[in-house]
Amino acid sequence: MRSKSKSLILILLILLTLISSSIFISAQSEVTIKLNNTKISFPDVKPYMDAKAGRVFVPVSFVAERLGAEVKWDQANKAVDIIKDNTNMRFKIGEKRFTLNGINKSMDTVAFLKDERTFVPLRFISESLGIDIEWDQKTYTVSLKERNINKEFVVQGISVGLTEEDLISKLGQPDRKDLSKYGFEWYIYNRDYSKYIQVGVKDKKVVGIYTNVDNWKSTKGIKIGMERAEVERLLGKSLNSVRKGNTVYSIYNVDEKGLYLIDGSYVSIFYDIHENNTVTSLQIIDEDIELGLDGYYGIYSEKLRNSFERQIFDLANVIRVRNGLEPFTWSDDAMISSRKHSQDMADSDYFEHINLKGESPFDRMKKEGITYISAAENIAAGTSDAIETHEGWMNSSEHRNSILGEYKTIGVGGAYNSSSTYKYYYTQNFFTGI
Numbered sequence: 001m002r003s004k005s006k007s008l009i010l011i012l013l014i015l016l017t018l019i020s021s022s023i024f025i026s027a028q029s030e031v032t033i034k035l036n037n038t039k040i041s042f043p044d045v046k047p048y049m050d051a052k053a054g055r056v057f058v059p060v061s062f063v064a065e066r067l068g069a070e071v072k073w074d075q076a077n078k079a080v081d082i083i084k085d086n087t088n089m090r091f092k093i094g095e096k097r098f099t100l101n102g103i104n105k106s107m108d109t110v111a112f113l114k115d116e117r118t119f120v121p122l123r124f125i126s127e128s129l130g131i132d133i134e135w136d137q138k139t140y141t142v143s144l145k146e147r148n149i150n151k152e153f154v155v156q157g158i159s160v161g162l163t164e165e166d167l168i169s170k171l172g173q174p175d176r177k178d179l180s181k182y183g184f185e186w187y188i189y190n191r192d193y194s195k196y197i198q199v200g201v202k203d204k205k206v207v208g209i210y211t212n213v214d215n216w217k218s219t220k221g222i223k224i225g226m227e228r229a230e231v232e233r234l235l236g237k238s239l240n241s242v243r244k245g246n247t248v249y250s251i252y253n254v255d256e257k258g259l260y261l262i263d264g265s266y267v268s269i270f271y272d273i274h275e276n277n278t279v280t281s282l283q284i285i286d287e288d289i290e291l292g293l294d295g296y297y298g299i300y301s302e303k304l305r306n307s308f309e310r311q312i313f314d315l316a317n318v319i320r321v322r323n324g325l326e327p328f329t330w331s332d333d334a335m336i337s338s339r340k341h342s343q344d345m346a347d348s349d350y351f352e353h354i355n356l357k358g359e360s361p362f363d364r365m366k367k368e369g370i371t372y373i374s375a376a377e378n379i380a381a382g383t384s385d386a387i388e389t390h391e392g393w394m395n396s397s398e399h400r401n402s403i404l405g406e407y408k409t410i411g412v413g414g415a416y417n418s419s420s421t422y423k424y425y426y427t428q429n430f431f432t433g434i
Contacts, residue, residue, distance in 0.1 A: 178307035181298025212281035311386035334411025342415035381422035
C-alpha cells in the first residue's frame with residue numbers, strides 16, 4: 001500500500017510539473033509581428049505574448065530598428081528612454097507607469113529585463129508613436145500600421161487627419177491657441193523656436209499644419225533649402241488657381257510659393273527668393289477646409305486680429321533663430337503704435353509709411369513714449385493672414401532686413417476695413433531702446 005501511494009504521488013507530481021510547464025509556455029508564447037503588412041523577423045531575441053499580463057512584449061531594439069526611434073539606457077535609474085520626432089517616453093524597469101513628454105501615464109504591466117535585454121509593452125509604445133495596433137488571437141499576430149505611412153509630408157510626427165488626441169500625445173498641450181482665417185484653431189507650439197509648429201484643429205481632428213523650420217519629413221525628400229526647380233521636378237508645376245463652387249480664385253503670389261493638391265490637402269510650399277529661390281516653409285490645409293472658406297479672407301474679429309499679431313511676432317522670431325539671431329522681445333507700446341497706423345490706413349484707405357498728417361513711423365512711436373537708438377517699420381496690406389504677411393515681407397529686401405536686423409524689440413498691429421482697397425492692413429514696428 002505504501003509503495004502504491006508513493007507511485008501515485010510521483011505520478012501526480014509529474015502531471016503537475018507538465019501542467020505548470022504548459023501554463024508557463026502558454027503564458028509566454030511567441031507572436032508574429034507585421035509592420036505595414038510586412039512580417040518582421042527577429043533573429044535574436046523574440047517578442048512574445050504574456051498571457052498573465054495580457055500584453056505583447058518586444059525587445060527595445062525592435063523599437064529602435066523598426067519603428068525608427070532612438071533608444072537610450074539610463075543605468076543609474078534603470079530606465080529606458082524612447083525618442084522619436086517630438087515624442088519622448090521613459091520606462092522605468094519594474095514600474096507600472098511611464099512618462100510621455102514629461103507627463104505620467106499609468107500601465108497595467110511593467111517593462112523588465114530578461115537575459116540582459118530590455119522588454120517593453122508594445123501597445124503603449126505603438127500608441128504613443130502614433131501607430132495603430134491590431135491583435136489576432138487565432139494566429140497570435142500583431143499588425144502595426146503607421147498612421148502617417150502614406151503621407152507625403154509629416155511634421156514632427158503630425159499629419160492632417162490625425163486626431164487631437166494623437167496630437168496632444170505627441171506634442172503635449174499647445175502653448176497658445178489662436179483663431180485662423182478658416183475658423184479653426186491654430187494650436188501654437190512656440191516654447192522652442194527651433195521646433196516651431198502651428199497645428200490646425202477642428203472637431204478634434206488635425207486639419208492644418210504650418211512650420212518654417214526644418215522639422216518635417218517628405219517621402220520625396222523635399223526640405224528647407226531645396227531649390228524650386230528640384231521641387232517642381234518632384235511634384236510638377238504649381239497650381240495657379242483654386243475653384244470654389246462656381247468661382248475660380250487665382251493664386252496671386254505664384255513667384256513666392258507653389259500650391260499642390262496632395263493627400264487630400266492643399267499644400268503651400270513657400271520659397272525665399274533671396275536665398276536662390278529655395279524652400280523656406282510649408283503649410284498644409286485640408287481640402288474641405290480650404291474649399292469651405294468663402295473667398296480669400298476669413299471673417300474679421302478682434303480675436304482674429306490678435307491671433308495674426310501674435311503669429312507675426314512668432315514667425316519673425318523663428319526665422320531669426322533659424323539664422324542664428326536672438327529673438328525679439330515684445331513691446332505693447334510698439335503694438336499700440338502699429339495698430340493705430342494699420343487702422344488709420346484701413347479707415348482712410350491709403351498705404352504709406354507717412355500718414356495723412358505727415359507723421360513718420362518715428363513720430364508715431366515717440367507719441368507712444370518709445371525712446372530708441374534705432375527704429376524701423378514694415379507695413380503690408382491685402383494679405384489674408386499672418387503667414388502670408390510674414391512670407392511676403394521675407395521676400396522683400398527692405399522688410400527682410402528689418403526682420404533680420406539688429407533691432408531688439410517689436411510690436412505688431414493689424415486692422416481691417418471691408419470698404420478699403422486692401423481690407424487687411426498690418427504694421428510691424430522695430431526698435432532698440434536707449
